Amino acid sequence: MLRYFLLLGGTECLVPPYVSQRSNDVGLVSQRNCRKRSSGRVVLLGSGIPPEYPTHDGPVDSGGGPILKGVILGGGSFGLAMAHVLGRKGVAVTLLMRNRLDAETININRRHPRYLSDIEVPVPTCATTDEKEALRDASFLVHCVPVQHSRRYLRKIAKLVPTGVPVLCTSKGIDRKSLNLMCKILPSQLGEGRSYAFLSGPSFAREIAEGLATAVVVASEDRRVAFDFRDLLASESFRVFTSADVVGLEVGGAVKNVLALAAGMCEGLDLGTNAVTALVTRGLYEMQRIALAMGGRASTIAGLSGVGDTFGTCFGPLSRNRNTGVRLGRGERLDDILADMGEVAEGVETAFALERLIKKSHKSYRLDLKFPIIFGVAEILRGDRTPREGLEALMGLPLRPEFIAPVSDAQANRRRPLIVVSDYEIGDSDEDDRDIDFAD
Numbered sequence: 153m154l155r156y157f158l159l160l161g162g163t164e165c166l167v168p169p170y171v172s173q174r175s176n177d178v179g180l181v182s183q184r185n186c187r188k189r190s191s192g193r194v195v196l197l198g199s200g201i202p203p204e205y206p207t208h209d210g211p212v213d214s215g216g217g218p219i220l221k222g223v224i225l226g227g228g229s230f231g232l233a234m235a236h237v238l239g240r241k242g243v244a245v246t247l248l249m250r251n252r253l254d255a256e257t258i259n260i261n262r263r264h265p266r267y268l269s270d271i272e273v274p275v276p277t278c279a280t281t282d283e284k285e286a287l288r289d290a291s292f293l294v295h296c297v298p299v300q301h302s303r304r305y306l307r308k309i310a311k312l313v314p315t316g317v318p319v320l321c322t323s324k325g326i327d328r329k330s331l332n333l334m335c336k337i338l339p340s341q342l343g344e345g346r347s348y349a350f351l352s353g354p355s356f357a358r359e360i361a362e363g364l365a366t367a368v369v370v371a372s373e374d375r376r377v378a379f380d381f382r383d384l385l386a387s388e389s390f391r392v393f394t395s396a397d398v399v400g401l402e403v404g405g406a407v408k409n410v411l412a413l414a415a416g417m418c419e420g421l422d423l424g425t426n427a428v429t430a431l432v433t434r435g436l437y438e439m440q441r442i443a444l445a446m447g448g449r450a451s452t453i454a455g456l457s458g459v460g461d462t463f464g465t466c467f468g469p470l471s472r473n474r475n476t477g478v479r480l481g482r483g484e485r486l487d488d489i490l491a492d493m494g495e496v497a498e499g500v501e502t503a504f505a506l507e508r509l510i511k512k513s514h515k516s517y518r519l520d521l522k523f524p525i526i527f528g529v530a531e532i533l534r535g536d537r538t539p540r541e542g543l544e545a546l547m548g549l550p551l552r553p554e555f556i557a558p559v560s561d562a563q564a565n566r567r568r569p570l571i572v573v574s575d576y577e578i579g580d581s582d583e584d585d586r587d588i589d590f591a592d
């Protein structure tokens with residue numbers, strides 16, 4: 153088999169050619185988005201990407217065609233998981249990391265010393281800390297840096313990111329300072345002149361790296377880029393749906409981490425199945441309310457990136473947010489848990505961000521009745537209440553109908569994204585009459 157040698161950051165890596173491993177049951181590669189070359193291989197062109205798409209100027213294979221080079225920003229658990237997804241498709245990937253020793257360990261031992269260290273990093277992956285070298289001929293970026301560090305990180309590398317290169321974001325949360333989702337942060341730092349897509353859904357890094365079946369959603373306002381990333385990532389073990397609802401997808405990914413903290417607390421307090429199920433269901437109602445107010449769709453919240461990821465994170469054993477909640481419920485201090493965990497629990501900062509965002513944008517009376525779980529989690533994390541007091545407060549809320557009808561015209565105006573949380577409640581007859589997905 154032909155092999156290509158790529159010298160990156162002083163490390164020689166074997167990079168097999170990009171080979172489409174899509175099988176018929178996964179779906180046909182879109183003709184608009186790909187080109188069949190004489191070698192019979194299928195190469196994604198990135199049709200939504202401007203003509204200067206650097207694939208065409210980057211390294212070439214022996215047939216003179218471009219080789220895709222993905223750069224993964226952030227070499228933590230999810231960066232590694234994405235290297236596995238792309239590695240399975242034979243795509244050359246550079247992990248852009250902060251720690252030189254970690255990068256060298258990956259290049260030499262094919263393992264990260266701390267994250268998923270029992271799983272070998274796939275061969276087409278190189279690791280480096282050299283930002284300039286890594287980004288120079290990137291064809292696409294995959295952003296896997298935690299949300300709270302993203303703004304500063306992106307600002308630092310912005311000048312090195314080639315024009316027009318598309319970005320797939322996998323980070324889930326709301327920035328505590330700016331109160332923005334990643335769909336605002338990325339263009340604000342890397343510019344509007346490129347396409348952005350967002351990946352979410354129940355997708356634990358460990359299970360992906362182990363090759364267990366996973367289904368996610370890629371959302372983008374640019375349908376061609378959503379299709380390109382879908383085709384680039386999809387394999388027999390990684391199923392990718394597409395969506396145009398970026399806000400709904402991101403709200404689901406952000407809020408589910410806060411709900412997982414609450415679900416974990418129920419477990420830590422030994423409250424039983426009734427309590428945690430009720431809490432998660434009511435939490436989804438809060439998630440939906442926020443998504444609708446920000447211009448997202450109810451159907452997205454009912455899908456993989458809403459209910460799906462909430463189930464996985466609130467009930468599955470792998471969630472770091474849930475495990476943080478369990479330990480809080482058992483009486484440990486938040487600072488001790490976070491220091492000890494050594495991995496990110498995005499729900500903590502996102503709970504504070506959501507609390508502020510809702511209070512700032514929502515002029516309604518008794519917000520604590522509309523978002524009791526999100527507000528309750530923020531109070532517990534701040535140390536204003538214990539987890540048990542938080543639960544007692546939920547049980548003591550005024551008795552009300554399960555769903556409240558809309559109280560303003562905002563629902564009718566949903567076609568215009570509100571961006572800020574507005575003053576209305578959703579009803580149980582909530583309709584979603586817009587396109588569910590891109591019309592193919």
Ligand SMILES: NC(=O)C1=CN([C@@H]2O[C@H](COP(=O)(O)OP(=O)(O)OC[C@H]3O[C@@H](n4cnc5c(N)ncnc54)[C@H](O)[C@@H]3O)[C@@H](O)[C@H]2O)C=CC1
Pocket residue numbers: 226227228229230231250267296297298299301305322323324325355356357358494495496498
């Ligand atoms: N691990 C998982 O199963 C999943 C994670 N995600 C999301 O992916 C994002 C990244 O999470 P993980 O990789 O799991 O976190 P992690 O805790 O495993 O790793 C975090 C990575 O970010 C890097 N980092 C931390 N601070 C940084 C800074 N200031 N500048 C640059 N890099 C910095 C660290 O060096 C590390 O490589 C999060 O938003 C998370 O919600 C999404 C789906 C699943």
Ligand SMILES: O=C(CO)COP(=O)(O)O
Pocket residue numbers: 324353354355356357409412461464465470471472473474496497498
């Ligand atoms: O987002 C995730 C799974 O979809 C990972 O959740 P945790 O960050 O809680 O581990």
